[in-house]
Amino acid sequence: MTSSPHAQARPLRFNAFVMNTASHIQHGQWRRPDARQHEFNDVDLWIEVAQTLERGAFDALFLADVVGVYGPVGGNYTVNAREGLQLPNNDPSVLLGALATHTTHLGLAFTSSILQAHPFEFARRVSTLDHISRGRVAWNIVTSFQESAARNFGLDRLGDHDSRYDQAAEYLDVVYKLWEGSWDDDALLRDKAGAFSDVDGIHRINHEGEHYRVEGPHLSSPSPQRTPFLFQAGSSPKGRQFAGTHAEAQFVGGSTPEQVRTIISDTRDVAVAQGRGPDDILFYVALSFIIGSTEEEAKRLEREYDEYASEEGFLAHANLGVAQDDGTPYPPDTLLRDITTNGNRSTLASVTHSIEGREPTVRDLGELSAKRHIRVVGTPDQIADQLHDWRAAGVDGVNVVNWVLPGSYTDFVDHVTPVLQDRGLQQREYAPGSLREKLTGSALTNERHPSAKYRGAFR
Template identity: 60%
Template structure:
């Protein structure tokens, strides 16, 4: 039986518009430029490099608070540049859009940080600018400090935040999918720019939001951006199964990865979707060399720059979530309480193996969790083929340095992967969704598609109301 892949793996560059995103301490490396993150040419040049290497997407993480206790000290964060300062990735995407032609551009935005009406308009604008290359990583925030930046004392209970995300996504979907019918834009000097009968209010009335509409942006090439999600808690996986088109995962071994993927696909099928509607992207780091010995020497050099205190703060687990007081380093992770980051805590415990890890192990385990693949390009290709066989669809490539990690990947690893059929050699035409999945817009199996045409008999530019009746009709017929 041939080991040749049936289709290439997908590759995304996992970055953040900050000095120290994941691999804390590496910004001090003499070849690193991530401390210049506020120089737009760093990012436009990197985007061009990724496109040259036929990466599928450039994916930006983001946070709207600081790691550690909400009212605690953040000296380590600043000393390490640990996601502070950081800039808004959605603004940066416009510059990257006009610097590239094919590269997908995905960004993180939490339901906590923007009203869905405003957010939906921003995304539609970006999707127009990029001609359909935008993705959105739907997050609920994992930092109490983020909640305090937006008027709350602390984060809401974990599962309730996912209920919030469901309504947030519903509002956005009504605007993206339902507010403007197909054919609404005419651009006809006689008939008008748009047909009033085909543009509708959505009249959403929910637990958190009341949104009248209509959507102020006409349908973009994708209408709805490609939907990414990263939570692997039970609530997060259920949300992903219902809504995500791609899920980012971090797991400690292939057996755990295969089980997570299989169970999430089961959940998707139970929610009425196709099992193949979700692609799974595994977070990995790479160190390569012409020989295995050279790669291991590079790895040893990298380890010299790792900042243990940065990893500890980033874990967001080394303190009591109520008092903010540091926990005893001997505290087992099984006794750690957290209002957020439950999937991260589970991944850390998996990475520890048979021994129950403690707070003192957090830095070491966090570094280990960013699973490394070290070796020659051929050895790396073998490793990626093994991950593909357990169900992984793509790789979220985590960098050590910018832009060096991606330059090395494009110049030395990608050619071998492309020769093996594990990475695309040319781009498919069309939107990001077409490139990834073969269709330009959401498939009919996605729940957000139920809003397409749902308001045609109700609120429109004529002033007639009845959006709620339209929604009820769709729900009854589903």
């Protein structure tokens, strides 16, 4: 495996992992008296969260998204509605436009599927957000895993797993051409005595592929980052190859630092095989935190959270469309290796990695769904000890999963962040520049990234 000169002394990166919905990950917690996620339609809640994160020097607010409901195709979504399980939910990119005007440094990341937006429209929307935020936008690239999402966009069904990644590669090819190649750096003149733009510096891309035909030119002038900072989450072999080629940051699953270390090492090898450097990708793990002034208090709080947990919500979320051909659920004792799914293989892989010494089953998928994001329970010093171990395994950043909004982030910033900063595990202040500059030191994707080949390609 490729060894990496990754600097372990570097502070960890921290994102708030949220969704513009009432129940994102920790189902049932919106019913707590101190929870305000039921107010998710109120932009003031999100402004408060974003400003709290910026006060704590978090790197980004990261908004997840789905464009379908969890469960078998045509199935009943009574549980989804009752538990607020990502139903209803709102468009994250619209919310980020509002948050950009109430923050200065915080990165603004959102999920968008290749299924839901044509690449020409999506490229302009992202460039607009990057202009509004002065270069703080990131995109989490997904291919969608819900059959209901495919039906919402006029398809009979999702394409098979690997073919969706092939389509995603072409989607990226189109948006790279628009973001990087359609406008020269000096084409925007804004000369009041002459031309607003130099027509010779604005180019059609004339893309013709299997899935898309786009003439261009890009309607937005170059934004601060041109290409937004790129996240990706796939853990299947195809997904890992895709991440090794395109991602600047990848979300990785695994229940222990050692499991994550192996995934990171393998993906670095893929990146090197694609002509990139072993440190061209940052790796993030999802963790939730229960913070107490003493270990006993933290454990008491954990019991309180568990009392509010919605078992039905977790089981519905864990389903991920995994059902037999007739739409009925698999029997609980079905081995996961016997399941053929066109859906979210990353979650199945994560559960498989979490079970040692025996074959995981569908029952494990349900039971572990409530713990699919690892809990870190303890005092701020104990939490810092565990985060040190994750960093030592090669993890670059943490997606902080909340229990309640805004309290989970207020508590983290007020009690954990100072300890992490004293230990060099979290930044004290923001570096200047765009999100990419803050995270990597580079204003644009580096020369090894596939987007770079389109700079100057259409002159």
